[in-house]
Amino acid sequence: MNVKEMLKEHKLLAEFRYELGQIERGYTNRSLYVNLSEHRIESKPVTEMMKEKFIGGKGFGLWYLWNAVTSETKWNDPENEIIISSGPLGGITQYPGAGKSLVVTLSPLTGLVIDSNVGGYFGPLLKFSGWDALEIQGKADKDVIIFIDGNEGTVRIEETPLEATDSHILGEQLTEMYAESEEDKRNISVVTAGSAGDHTLIGLLNFTFYDVRRKAVRLKQAGRGGIGTVFRDKKIKALVVRFRGVKGDLNHPADISKINKAGIKLHKEINKFDAVQNRMRQIGTANIIEVMNEYDLLPVHNYKFGSHPDADKIASNVFVEKYITQGLPDGCWYGCSLSCAKAADKFEIKTGPYKGQLVTVDGPEYENAAGLGANCGIFDPEYILESNFYCDTYGIDTISFGTITAFVMECYESGIINKEITGGLALYFGNADAAMELLHQMARGEGFGKIAGQGIRRMKKLFIEQYGADPDFLQDIGMEQKGLEYSEYLPKESLAQQGGYGLTNKGPQHDEAWLIFMDMVNNQIPTFEDKAEALHYFPMFRTWFGLNGLCKLPWNDIIPESNATADEPAKIPEHVQNYVDIFNGVTGKNIDKEELILQSERVYNFQRVFNIRMGHGKREDDKIPYRSAGPVTVEEYESRQERYDRQLIELLNYNPEGKATEEKIKVLRKYREEQYEKLVDAVYKRRGWTNNGIPKLETLQKLGIDFPEVVEVVKPYL
Amino acid sequence: MKRLGKREELCIGCNQCEEACSKTFFKESLKEKSCIQIGNNAKGGYAIQVCNQCGVCIDICPIEALYRDKNGVVRVKKDICVGCFMCVGFCPEEAMRQHDDYIEPFKCIACGLCAKNCPSGAIFIEDVPVGEIEAFGETATAGEI
Numbered sequence: 001m002n003v004k005e006m007l008k009e010h011k012l013l014a015e016f017r018y019e020l021g022q023i024e025r026g027y028t029n030r031s032l033y034v035n036l037s038e039h040r041i042e043s044k045p046v047t048e049m050m051k052e053k054f055i056g057g058k059g060f061g062l063w064y065l066w067n068a069v070t071s072e073t074k075w076n077d078p079e080n081e082i083i084i085s086s087g088p089l090g091g092i093t094q095y096p097g098a099g100k101s102l103v104v105t106l107s108p109l110t111g112l113v114i115d116s117n118v119g120g121y122f123g124p125l126l127k128f129s130g131w132d133a134l135e136i137q138g139k140a141d142k143d144v145i146i147f148i149d150g151n152e153g154t155v156r157i158e159e160t161p162l163e164a165t166d167s168h169i170l171g172e173q174l175t176e177m178y179a180e181s182e183e184d185k186r187n188i189s190v191v192t193a194g195s196a197g198d199h200t201l202i203g204l205l206n207f208t209f210y211d212v213r214r215k216a217v218r219l220k221q222a223g224r225g226g227i228g229t230v231f232r233d234k235k236i237k238a239l240v241v242r243f244r245g246v247k248g249d250l251n252h253p254a255d256i257s258k259i260n261k262a263g264i265k266l267h268k269e270i271n272k273f274d275a276v277q278n279r280m281r282q283i284g285t286a287n288i289i290e291v292m293n294e295y296d297l298l299p300v301h302n303y304k305f306g307s308h309p310d311a312d313k314i315a316s317n318v319f320v321e322k323y324i325t326q327g328l329p330d331g332c333w334y335g336c337s338l339s340c341a342k343a344a345d346k347f348e349i350k351t352g353p354y355k356g357q358l359v360t361v362d363g364p365e366y367e368n369a370a371g372l373g374a375n376c377g378i379f380d381p382e383y384i385l386e387s388n389f390y391c392d393t394y395g396i397d398t399i400s401f402g403t404i405t406a407f408v409m410e411c412y413e414s415g416i417i418n419k420e421i422t423g424g425l426a427l428y429f430g431n432a433d434a435a436m437e438l439l440h441q442m443a444r445g446e447g448f449g450k451i452a453g454q455g456i457r458r459m460k461k462l463f464i465e466q467y468g469a470d471p472d473f474l475q476d477i478g479m480e481q482k483g484l485e486y487s488e489y490l491p492k493e494s495l496a497q498q499g500g501y502g503l504t505n506k507g508p509q510h511d512e513a514w515l516i517f518m519d520m521v522n523n524q525i526p527t528f529e530d531k532a533e534a535l536h537y538f539p540m541f542r543t544w545f546g547l548n549g550l551c552k553l554p555w556n557d558i559i560p561e562s563n564a565t566a567d568e569p570a571k572i573p574e575h576v577q578n579y580v581d582i583f584n585g586v587t588g589k590n591i592d593k594e595e596l597i598l599q600s601e602r603v604y605n606f607q608r609v610f611n612i613r614m615g616h617g618k619r620e621d622d623k624i625p626y627r628s629a630g631p632v633t634v635e636e637y638e639s640r641q642e643r644y645d646r647q648l649i650e651l652l653n654y655n656p657e658g659k660a661t662e663e664k665i666k667v668l669r670k671y672r673e674e675q676y677e678k679l680v681d682a683v684y685k686r687r688g689w690t691n692n693g694i695p696k697l698e699t700l701q702k703l704g705i706d707f708p709e710v711v712e713v714v715k716p717y718l
Numbered sequence: 719m720k721r722l723g724k725r726e727e728l729c730i731g732c733n734q735c736e737e738a739c740s741k742t743f744f745k746e747s748l749k750e751k752s753c754i755q756i757g758n759n760a761k762g763g764y765a766i767q768v769c770n771q772c773g774v775c776i777d778i779c780p781i782e783a784l785y786r787d788k789n790g791v792v793r794v795k796k797d798i799c800v801g802c803f804m805c806v807g808f809c810p811e812e813a814m815r816q817h818d819d820y821i822e823p824f825k826c827i828a829c830g831l832c833a834k835n836c837p838s839g840a841i842f843i844e845d846v847p848v849g850e851i852e853a854f855g856e857t858a859t860a861g862e863i
Contacts, residue, residue, distance in 0.1 A: 331780065335803070
């Protein structure tokens with residue numbers, strides 16, 4: 001069916017007309033509010049307070065969500081919102097990595113706020129259409145799209161009975177439908193979920209951009225925490241924005257010269273050094289697959305091990321040489337010369353509903369190769385690409401899917417579940433066919449896939465209650481915390497990274513802190529105080545990207561020459577100064593690098609308080625599964641026996657000679673668990689929190705977020 | 719195919735080419751707004767920095783705002799250019815130009831007006847076979863991925 005016929009069947013539910021307005025120094029100063037239950041569309045002012053305290057992006061998302069929900073609100077209540085906002089720097093074209101959208105909602109997995117940072121053109125085009133944020137509340141009766149025409153000044157809610165649900169088709173259909181010509185397609189961005197959003201709690205959102213060189217719609221993912229599930233629960237099929245006329249000065253920056261200067265300087269750096277540093281332009285984040293394997297950090301068999309002899313079968317060069325067909329690097333927003341976006345074109349699908357089709361697969365990114373592949377013991381690049389494709393089009397978070405599958409494989413191999421329970425799926429490590437079928441079942445809402453799609457936390461409960469599994473063992477090996485599945489790094493030998501995962505706001509995702517190399521390989525943060533300082537500075541610094549519509553990669557995935565002589569090389573001081581400069585260049589403010597951290601600290605602490613308000617956010621919620629801190633099983637211990645025995649001698653003065661492995665596991669575990677608790681003490685202290693993880697009143701006062709409703713949340717715990 | 723050729727040893731550093739260029743392009747006499755730039759080389763002579771039409775920038779631009787016209791000259795489509803300046807950062811000759819007064823880059827289009835103003839014959843319009851221009855591109859992209 002062609003898109004014109006589909007369009008004919010659209011039913012207009014509401015239309016809103018607005019003045020186009022003008023962006024001033026990075027802000028449109030208003031947000032678009034859409035209530036799907038009431039078919040109500042409104043313009044809301046963005047206040048000076050919001051800009052001062054919350055900056056934009058994730059900060060705006062948190063503020064709107066805070067005001068929309070109560071402590072009782074569940075993810076599938078109509079008052080839950082999905083907020084998309086880019087931030088004041090979002091949409092500048094001169095500096096790499098400045099087109100991100102930040103998505104915020106209450107997560108079905110954690111019951112807490114989830115925030116996700118995603119590429120594609122939606123956030124910038126939304127802003128250029130006149131809106132700092134899009135705030136969606138309520139639920140539609142039937143599938144709808146929200147269409148924003150940023151040149152005409154209209155917003156429409158339309159019922160869409162005929163369009164596909166899966167993203168790789170829906171993205172194409174809507175781009176075709178709303179573009180006036182081939183030339184106009186670059187002005188469209190679509191947000192979609194997929195069929196798995198209807199049946200699992202790990203649904204994601206795809207954000208599109210039109211790749212003019214390939215003449216194809218590309219997908220970038222807001223992956224973590226089940227945002228796509230909330231999207232489908234609201235019966236949203238898609239969001240579409242159309243804006244024609246992107247230029248480098250649309251943000252009306254206070255001083256464009258600062259932005260040009262920083263941007264061109266970084267382009268030159270990337271041109272000069274990327275090929276000899278991280279090869280982002282060649283293979284993107286997948287460049288570290290073999291590096292992680294070499295350092296025993298690549299999760300293998302549900303994080304039991306950190307390397308595997310077959311890892312070379314999924315090394316980055318395999319993808320470069322056989323699958324990644326583009327001759328040219330490409331980014332997910334204009335001006336990103338780091339260009340980590342990759343795609344395998346005309347990849348032939350071998351299973352499922354799209355069997356035989358030639359598709360464009362975005363990726364693989366490191367997380368996908370590690371999670372879908374190594375962690376499940378599947379060292380097959382074609383499985384990785386195919387499951388990557390299906391995860392994206394079905395709208396499933398590849399990280400949660402990988403970690404979930406690894407968990408069920410270990411449960412299967414240890415006899416907790418069997419073929420009877422899995423409906424015939426022999427989910428042993430390395431069984432790519434079974435893993436692929438599990439994925440298809442998630443999209444169909446059938447069989448064991450439907451169970452696995454509820455996430456590890458709910459599966460643990462089910463396995464204990466229904467199948468008599470040992471709760472302690474499942475707690476040890478189920479790699480989730482706060483309800484969110486771990487991302488794909490093995491943190492066992494890095495205490496700082498255990499904290500980097502465990503002491504996050506949204507759950508164990510590495511975007512807050514990735515300290516493994518600093519800690520374990522370079523030994524730059526040996527003491528608890530050093531680690532606590534790193535677990536203060538880096539999460540705060542990295543939070544700032546999400547307030548401003550920025551990507552993290554151009555900060556430290558390209559290293560300037562000046563870093564060789566820098567005082568604190570891990571911070572990449574020259575690039576921090578670039579961010580100060582472009583922030584001041586856009587907003588006309590005069591922040592320095594300390595104020596930058598303060599901006600983040602405010603929002604970070606607000607999010608912590610939000611978690612407390614939702615009944616979590618305390619010390620007990622920051623506990624981690626032991627698999628992330630040390631060897632749980634005899635097999636694990638003995639695989640790295642020399643290392644662990646040596647640690648017992650050197651760190652504990654304990655002689656392992658002649659001792660049973662079980663005994664040694666116990667001694668090592670006691671030590672490592674104590675280390676983690678000491679780390680938590682030090683980090684809470686550094687962050688200005690009580691020993692129970694509650695932000696102190698003086699911390700909230702210092703940050704200027706001691707609003708009465710915030711203080712009310714923390715008071716009972718102080 | 720047409721492009722601006724150069725013989726640096728003949729340059730006397732009079733800067734008349736820069737003036738001719740900025741006046742033609744921007745109606746202003748300002749070195750920073752000239753597509754051709756005269757500087758100093760390591761040997762104490764003059765260096766002439768100008769586009770050799772190698773076309774590396776065409777591939778750098780992800781939105782096809784750069785193209786080679788029928789005369790072989792690389793040109794900027796200002797209507798679709800979004801001003802990211804990646805072409806400026808990646809030009810092997812550092813000859814793609816940018817000025818803060820403008821939101822798009824600018825470059826030599828081999829119009830030849832500067833050559834007409836050159837008193838020493840250091841710059842001139844030359845005809846170069848297609849293959850040779852592309853060879854420039856290959857040299858320039860060595861090491862690029």
